[in-house]
Amino acid sequence: MEIKKIGVLGAGVMGSQLSALFANAGIPSYLFDLNKEIAEKGLKKAIDLKPSPFFHQKRIKFIEIFGIDKNLEKISECDWVVEAVVEKKEIKLNLYEKLLPYLKKDAILTSNTSGILLKDLSESFPKELKKRFFITHFFNPPRYLPLCEIIKGEAEEKLVKNLVEFLQVELGKGIVFAKDTPNFIANRIGLYSILKTIELTKKYKFKIEEVDALTGKLIGRAKSATYRTADIVGLDTLYNVSVNSYNFLTEDEERGLFKPPEFLKSLIDKGLIGQKAGAGFYKKEGKEILSLNLENLEYEKQKKPFLEAIGVGKRIVDTKKRLEAIISCPDSSGKFLKELLVSTLLYSVKRVPEIADEVYEVDNAMKWGFGWEIGPFQIIEGLGIEKFSNILEEEGIKIPEIIEKMLKEGKENFYEIKDGKRKYLEAQNLQLEDMPRVKGAIYLDEEKAKGKILFKNWNSYILDLGDGIFLFSLKSHLQPELNPIDLSILDLLEEALNYLKENKARGLIISSDGENFSAGANLNLVLELAKAKNFQLLGYVSKKFQDLSQKIKYSPFPVIGAPKGLTLGGGFEMVAPCAKRVLFSECYCGAVELGVGLIPGAGGTLRVLENFIDMMWDLRPGPFPPVQKAFETIGFAKVSMSAEEGFELGYFRKGDIIVLSKDLQIAKAKEEALKLSENYKPPEAYDRLILPGFGGFLAFKSTIENFKKAGKISEYDQFLATKLAYVLCGGEKANGIEPLDEQYILDLERETFLSLAGEEKSQARMEYMLKEGKPLRN
Template sequence: MFKPFRTAAVLGAGVMGSQIAAHLANAGLTVHLLDLAGKGSNKNELVETSFKKALKLSPPIFFTEKTARRVIVGNFDEHFDSVAAVDWVIEAVVENLDIKQKLMERLESVIRSDTIVSTNTSGLPIDAIAQGRSESFRQRFLGTHFFNPPRYLKLLEIIPTADTDPQVLERMKWFGELHLGKGVVVAKDTPNFIANRIGMYVTMLGLQALTQGYTIEEIDTLTGTIAGRPKSATFRTADLVGLDTLMYVASNLYPAIPHDESREVFRVPELLRKLVETGTLGAKTGQGFYKKQDRQILSLNPETLAYEPAKPLNLGDIEAIGKIPDLGDRLRALYRDRSRAGAFFRESILKTLSYAACRIPEIADSPTDIDKAMRWGFGWELGPFEIWDVLGFETVLADMKAAGMTVPEWAEVKSQKSKVKSENLIFDSRLPLIWQNPEAALLDMGDGVVLYEFRSKGNTLSLQVVDGLTEVLDLLENDYRGLVIGNSSAHFSGGANLAEMAMMAQSGLGAIADLIVKFQTLLQRIHYFPKPIVAAIQGRVLGGGCELVMACPQVVAAAETYIGLVELSVGLIPGAGGIMRSVTWAADRAATEAPHHIQPFLRRVFETIGMAKVSNSAAEAQELGFLPPTARILMNGDRRLEVAKEEVLCSDRAGYASPPERNAIMVLGRPGRAMLDYAADTLYRGGFISEYDRYLANRLAYVMAGGELSAPALVDENYLLQLEREAFLPLLSQPKTQERIAHTLKHKKPLRN
């Protein structure tokens, strides 16, 4: 077992340094963020300016506003001695070897004998940065290459040198995975390490394709989501990274890899050089390969350098291929396609797979490390060798040879049976099946714990999911120790199945009324169930999914969980206990049951639901009342199911008792309702919400304040649940609600009518 880091220093407050500091603070560390001293009276001016700029980044780099307080800014002149007290120092200054070496010399004179030092460089040899330092220093020195943005991109490449103590390497891997939530890959000290070496190669192939008759839009179509890669594809990604940065990396990589058989691919194209020379640098200058003008996205004409509207794609039946749901089937269809789309895909993927294969063992010891690096660092759904598997190992090998591409010896001798398989296995996909219906399943986690898994589209709470959970609770009462509700998808639940509800509403509101009663009854049963039930959540948890989680007495949440009651965005209000539990939370937070103590918390909850606010993180979800203070928040969300299982077992061993019934919840009656109505009117007059939003907020206020009660009073849970039902159902008949639901179903985004 290793000792976790509690304090750190980040040297360099640029874009990466500030964000690395923020992520360490998210993980609970106290962080000193230092940079050069300013020339004026305020020597912290440079670091403060950089940090304030970082605080405005979107998406946000901190879990909550309070988290930022863990970062202490300073300068190299006045505060360098602060590094003497930290456990870990990360260097993130300018990419200049001489500057970095001098900084290491200064560091060695200050730090403790057990402090670990790492560099975030992406373009310089790790070993060279520590040259001239003592053996003890070199043993505690290595590379830790974070990917931008560090909070959201999973990959952390750790690069040991020949002198790095193996225990230091193991401690960094352990801390990176468990406490920073990273996917750690150990890379070799080679130019650009693993992900950027392969990623730059793929990007340069995309640039080359511009000279082969393909348009920017065609290349981005073929290197985006259709191929299992981010929708930013090649050229939108280049614009975001910065064309000057792209040219800088290629310019430095080319001379650093004289023995690379594909070195010429990295030679900077004339087009890229021209764009950088003219100040066309991408998103930061407003134009790169794309330019937004008069609400229209224009793309660069590589011949004239003018920006033009997109031309029609000449890619055969690409739409049909794009609609194939399974990525493996889609990739095989692309590979077999005889149009220009297939020709591009076959050539680019064969070159990519050949290049990746030739980099073993130069940059990594196994195909698995390269696959992980591309999935975690570049957002590929499948890494290169996983794609090779999908397309057929022998087929790809034969096609490489036929095209005259380099095939390394290890690939020649690797048989179909022994080739490396992906390690990206889903925890629950290997569990024994106990029960299932078309949209849900019950799986055996072992030790008397079972997992209820949604399998509906978008993990929505469809009728079959709701009915299935009711059936599963019947099984749980007699046969098992406890239940985990979770899944292996990127997002826990998108909420109610709106399409299903819209169809039901066409035949009257009776069926919807029955569904609301059923869902409320189910969630109350979960909350008071005699055996432990733990929700294991991640990603988006919206609407009814949020209400389900709020009903669970115990929650294990990935740090990157975005949860909220968003019903008002589709013209409804929460109808399955979300309001009741929010009112309870407000009353519990207050110092006493006096109305003036409850009012601030009730108003906060009202505005959160009324604005359909979604938490920025699991930590913020606790502040908003969506998660209990006892929720286990994991930086490494991949562990959520196993931790949830342990929570069930721990509760069972301790003698689990369900929460006591809440039969006395303080609501504020008509005076409280007036306060909430006034808050909604203020938002309306300020232009923050529409007139219909204000109407919905008034209905929300009616329920939260206790309906027609003339004064503050104590009510039970069923009283508030009934008010939710009574207020929810009529909204389904409102034309503007119907417009919102239809718009959301069609465009996958809310309408503020």
């Protein structure tokens, strides 16, 4: 069946954001609440949320508001109805009774419940409705967390399969199938981990900021770690979920842990329920964030944690190796982490097959729903099955059945790539089975396993995707989260372009293995060369990158950019000259160099200029308006908060494509490369570069001076902005009539970039960004 319209029942936090999720995919939805006024308030709250649940404000038009009291018959127009009302069984059942007379005979009905059992919701349904009713548990915020847990019950297999494909392909969701048990998969293990962390915080007498330093990125989990996550979720929510778990998990061997600690009730009674109340485990006072002392429940100044596990972990890039090292630290931080990890891993292992049939469902649930970098079974695999067993034996803990069976049969891995396909170890019989696939997806780990890597170096590789299409992937071994671009990456890209030209390739895709495409050029290298006054080498790097960008643009075969996540500075400059871009919807793109005291140094100025010129060309606005728009984008270091937003900021071009499924991005990029390769001709030399020249520069200079006088920018901001305006206006050659050559602007850009790199205040900005991770206003 085709889903053309969706009904969402409940305009609260989740319901309104689900409508936003559907709107982002261009799918109309009807958003209901008790009455239209309440629904409107719910939608307004969603519109005001930061970060936004919408890709762009224009997406709001896909949502229509209705009241259950007067307009419930509109449900009859919907192909899929999602119930997302308050987590009370009686309220849900009462709503179902009202809506069933209006439900289309072939419509799917699902509940977004986070923990009420499917059998309790559907026990009174007629048999025919049970075939169309199941649970689709989205995680909050649904735009940013891909997890959707499905509890299918008696639903018809074909209907479930169709909706799963829709969720994966159209909405980019990661699907796991959970059993009909309290809290399903992710919340069951996630809640256990949070409550265990609280228990161990008291045992080891740690401060909460110390625990958050230990339980965030250090162990491959979300940056918000434990206590900040609890504040975001809400202490009242955490308490209620804990109580429900304690009441319903009567057979759980760890049931006692789910009884919420007394101090949690005390905080709730005082109204200290987390971020929504302005205070919970943390409290902001002025510019300072205080932390709660769990002993006396008083707020106090935070102290920077100095713990051995943090020092050891910072030096290790690979998460699995880092975990192995930090749990071996002899101090209290190592012992704390060892006890937390071992207990969480053990609890996870024991939940199969209770909450899920297979281990990959548990791993995926924790990665997609709680932001874990690797799931529990992947962590065990990283430690080694034998080592994990030895740890359990040392602690006097009985080895779980699945681990014992693996040891006996000599199985060392839960996951493998065999015969070019991703496999998982089936939990019942320990046989390798094919991992579920998103329809049409290309998985790079599978392609690499087929021996299709043509050549590689420390940071990147070239992969043959078949049909004459190749892929160049950035992958920094030293900083895999940010993928900074250095000379080794540029060298390999140049080698790839030359090789593919000689071998008459049909197309090239430029992408990345990591969560982020690239956060920019290697700023450490730029700063190091600038401080050493080695401007000859810095100029060489800048010129090489610029030349490569031109080589990409005028390549004899189409080059497709496939960025995702952070695509900043040099990352943008690498995909900007491509013939086309296939963008993951969560692509945060920006020419952000002014934030570190520079201007783009690898063609970014030229690309943004040309994009705005082409965008406005049919309007014939004259030379100044496109330059003004480019100045606003680069001068304010604007970053798109979605791929869609990147178009109006001048980072992307008409014809570029957005995909919501990360799994399908490479496949779509290959498809586009093949389409373009038919009779492909590289673009002619650009002849629209008509810039305003000195007159335009004077107008900018006056405006910039006024910003300084109004106190909106610093004196050095003024200096930088003036330099940028000079380049954008075309320097001394532009006259507002004749087009300039691209190379002239590239040379002007590079000359300005190098001069700014030599400024002490620019170097101070670079140093501050590298040290603090935020811009300095000096």
